[in-house]
Amino acid sequence: MKILVSDDVSIKGVELLREHGYEVDVKTNLDEEGLIECIGEYDGLITRSMTHVTEKVIDAATKLKVIGRAGVGVDSIDIKTATERGIIVVNAPTSNTVAATEHTCAMIMAMTRHIPQAHDSLMAGEWDRERFTGIQLKDKVIGIIGLGRIGSGIAKRMQAMEMKTIGYDPYIPEDRFKQLGVESVDLDTLLRTSDYITMHTPLTKETTGMIGAEEIAKMKDGVRVINVSRGAVLDINALADALRSGHVAGAAVDVFPEEPLGQDINPFEGLDNVVITPHLGASTVEAQIGVSVDVAEGVMAALNGEPVPTAVNMAPVPMNVYNVIHPYFDLMERMGVIGVYLTEGPMKEIQVEYTGELADTETRLLTTAVLKGALNPILQDSVNFVNAPEVAKMRHIAVKEIKSHDNGYFLDAVTVRIKTAKGEHSVVGMLFNKNEAKIVQIDEYRVDFTPEGYLLLAPHVDQPNMIGQISTILGQARINITGMQVGRMTQAGNNIMAIAVQDDIPNDIMLKLRSIDGILDMKLIHCDVQH
Structure with a gap:
């Protein structure tokens, strides 16, 4: 079987494939047309983020059985079309965990002790020790948003630095918090009491813009903020404003809403209390070898018809x-x-x-x-x-x-x-x-x-004009109602309204709906699935 490697990956993965008898061609810098011209002869494809595996590419891949992504993100692969064609898509989700965890710790230390700024000053011929006086991590409170593999790794390492670790993750059981030695708190408490706040969440509808101007305002004066997760989780413009005002003492940011981060969209230009890096969380020799080897093993398993633990679409x-x-x-x-x-x-x-x-x-x-x-x-x-x-x-x-x-x-x-x-x-x-x-x-x-789409569930008191008030607010916001039902609840005097709407409902409109007299609760459910 033949495998095409279309991006730069560690030679270790390529060697592993060849050792197992696969014919491997490495052809980098292919555009869509170039990939379409050659993909028809290959059984497997290994990519990184530079290769875009589009529907047209998949249509031309008449022999393709598996696509391997040497890394985590699969945004550059049309997974829906691949699944429809029976092509397994695999990635390497765990190999860069340690790298991202260690980079977060490095960013915390660099920001706390002003290491990049002190280096630049010394290289410029200055000797200014007082200007770069830092603080100690010992006895400080670090708030960790998201206690997955990376977040829990941060907790373990910061506990070794004698920091107090608190965390917010509504989907982690309490016994898991106890295992990690992390105090479970709500987000508001974490924002108000942490000396350091670090984010390790997925990028979802709920977490996009999760930390904005309102949340930053709740943080204690002198807080330090770190983001090595997803760029769009944090409002970097609001963070830059808080850095200028001094409300936030320091920040360390590795990921951005738009990448690459050009000078024209860099809100941190001229600030000396921030450390930024160009998305280096997974950039270690070991991590790059790990993702290359892991994706090679996944591709071989898929070509052998074996279960693939790292498949991101349906198994046969x-x-x-x-x-x-x-x-x-x-x-x-x-x-x-x-x-x-x-x-x-x-x-x-x-x-x-x-x-x-x-x-x-x-x-x-x-x-x-x-x-x-x-x-x-x-x-x-x-x-x-x-x-x-x-x-x-x-x-x-x-x-x-x-x-x-x-x-x-x-x-x-x-x-x-x-x-x-x-x-x-x-x-x-x-x-x-x-x-x-x-x-x-x-x-x-x-x-x-x-x-499909969005469903609004609204338990309410059984009284006149409830439907009218909700419909008026949605209509004024130009949110189309595609279906509506009202049913009686088991508790006498209360009903429940189920409203299907065509579009998302902004937070300000949700606040208006919840403020209607007689509304007992209001939940907006996004019924669509992630692919």
Whole structure:
């Protein structure tokens, strides 16, 4: 089999492939046209971020069985088209964890002790010790936003520096915090009490702009801010303003909303209390060797027809099973998404009940689709059909399947129940005409909507003009309502409204909706799944 390497990767991965009998060609700097011209002769493709594997490229890849990304991000690969063509996409998500963790620590130390500035001063012939007086990390409080692999690594290393570690991660169980020796706090407490704040979250709708001017204003005077996660999590313009005012004493930033960061969009120009680096979090010799070797192993496993733990799209299943379960995949994943939006606090158990025809077939991959939908919106690392069960296990989430031939009210229905310390929520879904996905029940309320776009759930007091007030606010904001239902709740005198809307609802409009007299709660659920 032949494999094309289209970007610069460590020779170690290339050598490993050749040692196992694969013919490997290294052709870098190919544009889309150049890739299209040659891709048809290859069984495997290994890329980094410079190669864009578009739909046109995949259409031309008549022999391609696997695409390997030597790194984490797969934004440059059309995963949807690859999946439709039966091409497995694999990445190397763990090899740069240590590199990113150590770079964060290096940024903290460089910022705290003014190392880059002192170096430049000395190279300019100056000897100014007083100007570069720093502070000690010992006994300072570091707030860690996101306690995944990198965040937990930061906690371990900063504890060795005798710092007090507190953390915010609404999706990490309390016992995990205890294992890490990190005090669990809410975001507001973390912002107000931390001497250092470091971010290690995925980039999702919820985390985009997570730390902006309002959040920075809550931070204590003299705070130091670090971001080696995703550029769009932090408003760098608001941070630059706070650095100029002195409210923020120092900052260390490795990632930016737009990369590369040019002088025309660099808000830190002229500031001497910030350390910035050009996205070097994963740039170590060991990490580059690691991602090269890891992706080579993943590509070989895929070409050998073996399970691939780092696959980011669906693993192969027997055709007879696939034909039965295939129409349900999208529904199952969206039910997981809806379920996690309904819950409060860390998930403890996910239960999936199958009735009708699904009770008589193999459904583990469908349950995995539910896990993928429930875990992807809340985790920094990509969750796929292969690793979702292990991710749930690592997070102490029990997963149960129930099969029943007692169809009850709905035929061929699936019920997803998600349990937390604060209670249980359930979602019931089914297919009409074998292809039309519908959500037919949420908790005890009967509904009927297609799980697409955005859904607004609003428990409210049963009184006149509730529908009118909500419709008026949405209409004035030019947000189109595509469906609406009102049902009675079990508690006398209260109803629930389910409103399907075409577009996202900005925070200021959500505040107006929540302020309506008689509204008991208001949740906006983004039903779409991550690909």
